[in-house]
Amino acid sequence: MFMLSVRDRPTELMSLVPATNYIYTPLNQLKGGTIVNVYGIVKFFKPPYLSKGTDYCSVVTIVDQTSVKLTCLLFSGNYEALPIIYKIGDIVRFHRLKIQQYKMEPQGINTSGFASLTFEGTLGAPVTPRTSSKCYSFSAGDQKMVEALRVWASTHISPSLTLVQLCNVQPMQYFDLTCQLLGTAEVDEASFLLKVWDGKMPPFPSWRVLTREYILEGDLNQIDRLQNLIIDVVVYDNHVKVAKSLKVGSFLRIYSLHTKLQSVTSEAQPSPLRLEFHLHGGTSYGRGIRILPESNSDVEQLKKALESADLTTCQHHSTSPHPEHDATLSSSGSLSLHDVERCQQRSATILTDHQHLEKTPLCAILKQKAPQEYRIRAKLRSYKPKTLSQSVKLHCPNCSTLQEVPHEDNLSIILQDASTKAPDTKLHNTLLYDSKTWSTEDQGGRKVAVHFVKNNGLLPLSNDCLILVEGGTLGEIFKLSRKFHSVIPVRSGQEDLEILDLSVPFLIQGNVYYYGCKNCSSLRTIQNLNSLANKASCISYSVAEALGVVPLRYVFVMTFTLDDGTGVLESYLVDSDKFFQIPASEIINDDDLQRSLSVIMDRLCPPGLKLGDSYPWLECFIKSYNITNGKEQHVCYQIFDTTVADVD
DNA sequence: GATTAGGGTTTG
Numbered sequence: 001m002f003m004l005s006v007r008d009r010p011t012e013l014m015s016l017v018p019a020t021n022y023i024y025t026p027l028n029q030l031k032g033g034t035i036v037n038v039y040g041i042v043k044f045f046k047p048p049y050l051s052k053g054t055d056y057c058s059v060v061t062i063v064d065q066t067s068v069k070l071t072c073l074l075f076s077g078n079y080e081a082l083p084i085i086y087k088i089g090d091i092v093r094f095h096r097l098k099i100q101q102y103k104m105e106p107q108g109i110n111t112s113g114f115a116s117l118t119f120e121g122t123l124g125a126p127v128t129p130r131t132s133s134k135c136y137s138f139s140a141g142d143q144k145m146v147e148a149l150r151v152w153a154s155t156h157i158s159p160s161l162t163l164v165q166l167c168n169v170q171p172m173q174y175f176d177l178t179c180q181l182l183g184t185a186e187v188d189e190a191s192f193l194l195k196v197w198d199g200k201m202p203p204f205p206s207w208r209v210l211t212r213e214y215i216l217e218g219d220l221n222q223i224d225r226l227q228n229l230i231i232d233v234v235v236y237d238n239h240v241k242v243a244k245s246l247k248v249g250s251f252l253r254i255y256s257l258h259t260k261l262q263s264v265t266s267e268a269q270p271s272p273l274r275l276e277f278h279l280h281g282g283t284s285y286g287r288g289i290r291i292l293p294e295s296n297s298d299v300e301q302l303k304k305a306l307e308s309a310d311l312t313t314c315q316h317h318s319t320s321p322h323p324e325h326d327a328t329l330s331s332s333g334s335l336s337l338h339d340v341e342r343c344q345q346r347s348a349t350i351l352t353d354h355q356h357l358e359k360t361p362l363c364a365i366l367k368q369k370a371p372q373e374y375r376i377r378a379k380l381r382s383y384k385p386k387t388l389s390q391s392v393k394l395h396c397p398n399c400s401t402l403q404e405v406p407h408e409d410n411l412s413i414i415l416q417d418a419s420t421k422a423p424d425t426k427l428h429n430t431l432l433y434d435s436k437t438w439s440t441e442d443q444g445g446r447k448v449a450v451h452f453v454k455n456n457g458l459l460p461l462s463n464d465c466l467i468l469v470e471g472g473t474l475g476e477i478f479k480l481s482r483k484f485h486s487v488i489p490v491r492s493g494q495e496d497l498e499i500l501d502l503s504v505p506f507l508i509q510g511n512v513y514y515y516g517c518k519n520c521s522s523l524r525t526i527q528n529l530n531s532l533a534n535k536a537s538c539i540s541y542s543v544a545e546a547l548g549v550v551p552l553r554y555v556f557v558m559t560f561t562l563d564d565g566t567g568v569l570e571s572y573l574v575d576s577d578k579f580f581q582i583p584a585s586e587i588i589n590d591d592d593l594q595r596s597l598s599v600i601m602d603r604l605c606p607p608g609l610k611l612g613d614s615y616p617w618l619e620c621f622i623k624s625y626n627i628t629n630g631k632e633q634h635v636c637y638q639i640f641d642t643t644v645a646d647v648d
Numbered sequence: 649g650a651t652t653a654g655g656g657t658t659t660g
Contacts, residue, residue: 044655053652073653280658
């Protein structure tokens with residue numbers, strides 16, 4: 001008996017293979033000591049690398065519809081014989097995989113006769129196997145298996161966030177980069193330089209790596225012409241050997257590439273800040289490099305991006321958009337004089353994007369119409385408000401209103417009012433929660449009910465548990481919030497428990513009191529928490545969503561008076577956590593964070609000094625916008641994509 | 649024929 005006819009198979013690559021009825025074992029039914037065939041979605045993988053033994057090694061973790069994971073160790077003296085996995089989400093078929101026990105868990109390892117097929121995991125993509133096997137079976141059943149796994153993955157596995165294009169990279173990030181190799185150079189024994197691009201302009205110019213003898217392999221004219229689009233990646237240790245073997249022009253995926261802002265070694269700092277790209281030694285988190293074939297769908301996309309970027313660069317080459325970055329490829333390998341001259345007093349804030357944008361003097365900004373975006377460099381002459389309690393507000397992302405954070409005294413009063421009505425016992429002990437009631441002795445028999453929300457029918461441990469509190473005072477709720485993961489103040493309604501007036505928090509987690517917008521929320525009762533996937537360790541916005549609450553965001557709202565010597569401009573700062581790197585939601589109840597903020601503000605705007613040299617420069621990104629007040633229109637400014645710099 | 653690695657970021 002033979003397989004389906006050639007006409008029925010997805011590619012002409014198939015050879016005729018005697019049909020074997022392969023049985024695939026679901027991952028929840030694996031037993032140690034057996035040899036099985038399995039299908040699975042790749043959840044994690046290390047691209048093949050040379051082990052310390054004699055073979056290449058690839059570690060692959062898969063999952064199937066049973067939600068059970070299996071980590072497989074695959075060895076081969078032949079690189080090509082290992083599964084050709086390009087990204088998380090790919091689907092693999094393993095034949096003759098041995099299951100053994102390791103640390104009390106099943107583990108897969110290849111045995112003689114092991115063979116693998118790999119498929120794209122994207123719904124609707126052609127079901128074309130990747131394999132180095134000369135002949136292999138592929139039936140209609142396999143087609144169905146792959147399609148079923150794709151459907152399941154689309155609703156059960158969140159898409160991988162590791163594939164990032166250079167226009168979206170941020171400092172301090174690990175990501176997978178799909179790129180073309182344009183140049184290589186030896187740095188030293190333990191490190192090697194790869195010059196790569198993906199056609200997108202990074203938000204920060206790349207660092208330029210100095211090599212001992214600057215012998216660059218590659219097309220120097222092309223590298224010079226595309227320099228603003230090219231990044232320098234340094235690979236270390238075990239990756240050096242692989243990197244040396246790469247051919248300029250090839251398409252690569254570099255896994256778990258690490259970015260960090262260029263370290264500052266002296267007081268003086270060249271401007272602008274540059275981004276470093278490191279592929280550290282080792283294989284943790286799948287660090288490695290894999291060559292992608294031209295046929296790969298991601299490479300096809302990459303090529304389009306490269307072509308259009310190259311075309312644009314050719315057209316604009318005579319007027320380079322970033323003249324200040326141009327001198328860094330000097331043959332001496334040192335920073336250009338131009339850069340050295342631009343060494344400036346260290347900025348107290350830095351941009352988190354738009355590093356390529358030219359700076360604009362404030363006097364020019366003040367003359368221009370809104371809306372526009374600018375990069376500026378100025379000193380902070382003054383700011384308001386001066387007290388913290390005045391600078392933290394609640395902002396509705398839906399209707400954009402700003403409101404004050406309610407005062408504790410007001411919360412106490414509302415909670416006290418709510419506690420006058422006794423908990424309704426007919427609402428106690430449901431499928432969602434177990435209830436317990438306490439009576440106070442000396443407070444007129446006030447009753448407090450606590451409803452412990454179950455997760456999958458079970459009560460979580462207290463530090464993971466969500467509780468509903470009825471009739472409690474602010475003090476009691478505060479105490480409970482120390483012990484339990486989350487607290488929702490409730491009262492008894494007609495048919496179900498309800499959350500209180502939105503003047504009180506709808507959720508308390510540790511230090512943070514979450515409020516909802518009165519304008520935008522349309523409240524639902526407590527049984528709607530049943531829709532929460534994980535009722536233990538729940539997150540604020542999923543609770544908000546289940547209860548029909550539009551959550552308010554804690555923001556710092558401040559006005560900065562900025563001065564760069566050419567003009568003075570008032571700019572708002574509306575920021576939840578990015579600017580100060582302090583969450584506005586937590587600072588109100590945290591003395592340490594409050595002290596940190598004072599330190600930062602004293603650094604940005606030293607008290608008791610006249611505006612002069614001792615004030616630090618602030619690099620900021622600001623945008624202008626129009627505000628209409630009756631018939632009057634005026635321009636406002638707001639700070640964006642800016643953060644306080646680390647102090648060394 | 650056994651070994652390799654056994655996922656969970658370098659510190660350049």
